Amino acid sequence: MRFFTKKYLAALLSFVWVSGFAQQPISVSSPNRSIVVTAQNTPTGEVTYQVRYKGKSVIEPSGLGFVLSKPAVSLKQFTITRVDSSRTDETWKPVWGEVSQIRNHYHELILNLQDKSGSGIGLRVRFRVFDDGVGFRYEFPKQPKLTHFVVDDEKTQFKLAADHQTFWMPGDYDSNEYFYNKTKLTEVDAIAAADKEKDIALKSVIGPNAVQTPLLFKTSDGLYVSLYEAALLNYPVMHLQLDKKTLTLTAQLTPDAVGNKAYLQTPAQTPWRTLIISDKATDILASKLILNLNEPSAIADPSWIKPQKFVGMWWEMHIGKANWAKAEGKHGANTQNVKKYIDFAAKYGFNGVLVEGWNEGWEDWFGNWKEDVFDFVTPYPDYNIDSLTTYAQQKGVRLIMHHETSGSVTNYERRMDAAFQYMVKEGINTVKTGYVGRIIPRGEHHDSQWMINHYQRVAQKAAQYKIMVDSHESAHPTGLHRTYPNWMASEAARGSEFNNAPTLGITPEHTTILPFTRMLGGPMDFTPGLFRFKLNQFDSTRTTVVRTTLAKQLALYITLYSPLQMAADLPENYEKHLDAFQFIRDVPVDWDDTKVLAAEPADYVMIARKEKGAANWYVGAITDENSRDLPLDLSFLEPGKTYDAVFYRDAPTADWATNPEAYVIEKKPVTAKTKLTLHLAKGGGCAIQFVRR
Missing domain, CATH: 2.70.98.10 (Beta-galactosidase; Chain A, domain 5)
Structure with missing residues (x-):
């Protein structure tokens, strides 16, 4: 219509x-x-x-x-x-x-x-x-x-009309990987908040009263208000300067090298x-206002753009099993190791395998502000990409390319055509881009106009080669996946890799705030699905832990939407819990309908989604550091039909701190008239599959 x-x-x-x-x-x-x-x-x-x-x-x-x-x-x-x-x-x-x-x-x-x-x-x-x-x-x-x-x-x-409770991050021209702070608006102290964040590699903090968008306000009289931007093209990211006396926020645009x-x-x-x-928190999550303010698809025939689930040779570098750089020893992206991931993906029905550290240059990539680091077409000698792409094709799987620019964006722009042509030659149609480090051209920021134009150029150039894009360390998304549907996901926030950060990690409430803030702009490559929570598997000196239960990791596939969805953990960790892993195998990445059933920022989120082209529904519910019971009304199911429900829920003894791997899987028939109560453990969750008979 x-x-x-x-x-x-x-x-x-x-x-x-x-x-x-x-x-x-x-x-x-x-x-x-x-x-x-x-x-x-x-x-x-x-x-x-x-x-x-x-x-x-x-x-x-x-x-x-x-x-x-x-x-x-x-x-x-x-x-x-x-x-x-x-x-x-x-x-x-x-x-x-x-x-x-x-x-x-x-x-x-x-x-x-x-x-x-x-x-x-x-x-x-x-x-x-x-x-x-x-x-x-x-x-x-x-x-x-x-x-x-x-x-x-x-x-x-x-x-603003009053000193609202505000969910905010420090204004920073180069990083959106901070935690969200929850304070009164007049209690914003961006410098103090940024100083607490020891795990962010690059900061360009604007000042004590500068905050990022998106902002979320909750008023004393029951309103929820999100302040953000849409259709960010040929213009810098808008941050905001706060005048605490007048409760006025004024646009603070990201400058270039000369101001x-x-x-x-x-x-x-x-x-x-x-x-x-x-006045309903659920309406904020259900809003499509950001998308509606973007232009229709610029890709005339998008039939080649396909949502997908993938595994990856990625997490093992974060937890000490392997390295990106070959010269450092334990090079992860070697032919035999990647074959194991291809075999795993093929066995369990995944579309792709992400490989990081495959190309020469990782010995000299970070912190040197160097122009020419990667050429994006030269694999390490121990990575036989020709044989691997053939092997993957035989197994019904595709490799996913990784292009880390090390912030040297001028170098990437010079080499993009050659890099994408190389991908096409190898039968690879998805790329994960990365922008870790200070930007070249020197003096530009991740959020400046020049970089905003660059991200658009990548999406446009990739579309010419029928390549899908997942960008990391990019500016916050603003609904441009409507205009460029091949730009399918971004990181652009504190993602799951921070579970391995040495100081703050990921708090249980973080994933209950993201849907009200970062996720309003577009899908996030959060990389959920961790099944081992003490990260000392390969390095006994590591003390970091993942502050979540296993059931919550499953529920994140519903509550944090992405059409490019990763199963982030190692194959051997999944094979210890194949019954729970079944949910990750089954859960779709494209949907016909979504119902936000319950939500409160920093507390809980519960969402139901209907599988694309099928009658099946899925529900994900997550909580913060507090355990809670959430009522679940199944009236969204088709009336008069019976569904076989499979519950992946926290066990009665589950707790993110003391017993994160405790879960229960149970099955029972339900209908649209069924009413349930879901118990979520501390830092926990529940994932449910409803298959219509």
Whole structure:
């Protein structure tokens, strides 16, 4: 279904030159009228906007504007010259994802603004108001007085109505791998929070009052508000500077090496600034607002893009069994070892095998800020890629390529065509990219405009070769997997590899916060599925542990969505628990429907998903460091049908700290009328498969 109607603001605003509307509020509501955005020209010439949800203030009147360095002009005082509006209601089908179709229903308000300083510059602010939130962006049309321009600062503000409980990370131009802190907004101390994080390899902390997006607020009167961005293209990542006195957050764009934020040419537009709002926590997780603000697929025929599950020669390097570099001894990516992974993948029905450390250069890759480290086409002598790709093909498995750039992005750009051609020659159609270290061009950041353009170029170039992309150490995702569905997943947060970090690791509550924050922008390659929790298997001096139960590791395949889903542990650890491993084998990576059944940030998440093209459902439930009981109503199942339910749950004695491997598997028939209670251990979870008879 698709229909589109456009009509101008009723009664007052149809193509009116707004001299008669100066300083009068101009409002637009969501289709169900729960959200109202009001814009106004103030007596001093500023244009402000405010947002209300069911009569409650979400954003108090907040400023809009820019400072340009070329031409040197401050765009903060405007005349509203015209106001347009439209309505859109359409349904579209994603190439893959959590649901088979998505409704895109919003009311739109467009403010045409003219700079009052005499520069002759005009711009537009476009608001789209959905039932679950708001997106707005700036647009610079082609015009005589502005062609090439340089953004010095964006002055977008978000003035909060109260000192809300806030889930935040320190503002950092190069890392999004921090824990989320949970404090009042006025208690933000980004420097102190960053100083506690000893396991992050590269930091560029902005300042004590700077935070990253996405931010999550929980208000005292029961609202949940996510502040983020969508469709981040040709523009730097937006961080935020907090004024604690006024409770105002102001855009803090990532600079380049000389301090500029963005180089643009008209016509140009910014990413969308987004607010997802609800009085139900489950609605935040179910929102498709970020996706709806992105453009449709740029790939005309995406039939070659396939969700997949894979294993990998990866975790053994993290826990001391092997190394990436051949010269250091214990080289993991050797032919015989990788064959074992191929055999394991083929035996248990996995699509691919990720191989890290296969190519020459790992002896000199980290910390030297060196231009030429890898060429992405030269394997180590003990890694016979030709024989391995043939062997994998015979087994019905594909290798997954790893391209670690070591931050030398100019080198990767020079070599991308050759690297992707090499992949095609070897029959490899999926690449995991990495950006560990300081960026080259020197002075650029992971979040700067240059790098944002690079990530897009990789997705576009990979699509030319029909290659799927999983990016690590990249900027936070903003829904671009709608436009580039071959860019299937990103890390862009503190993932499971931090379970082996020497100090903080992964806390039990971390995975209950990610769905409310990082996951709103797109799928995460979290790498779940760890089955051994004391990480001293190959190094008796290691004291790190995985703070989760085995049942929770299974549930993460449901609660942390990715169409590229890894079984992260070693084959030998899975073979000790083949009954539990069965869930990882069975769980799909593409879905027809998703129901968020229960959720509370930093406490618990429970999600049900329906298998793509099948009648089967799966449920995952996870908790933080506290044990809890969650009611489960199975009314999402097809009425009148019986399902065989297989429960993979924490044993009564399970506890992440004392007994993480204790689990119970049980089967019983259920229907849509069945009501259950799931007991989750401390740091625990439950995974359930429902197979319709």
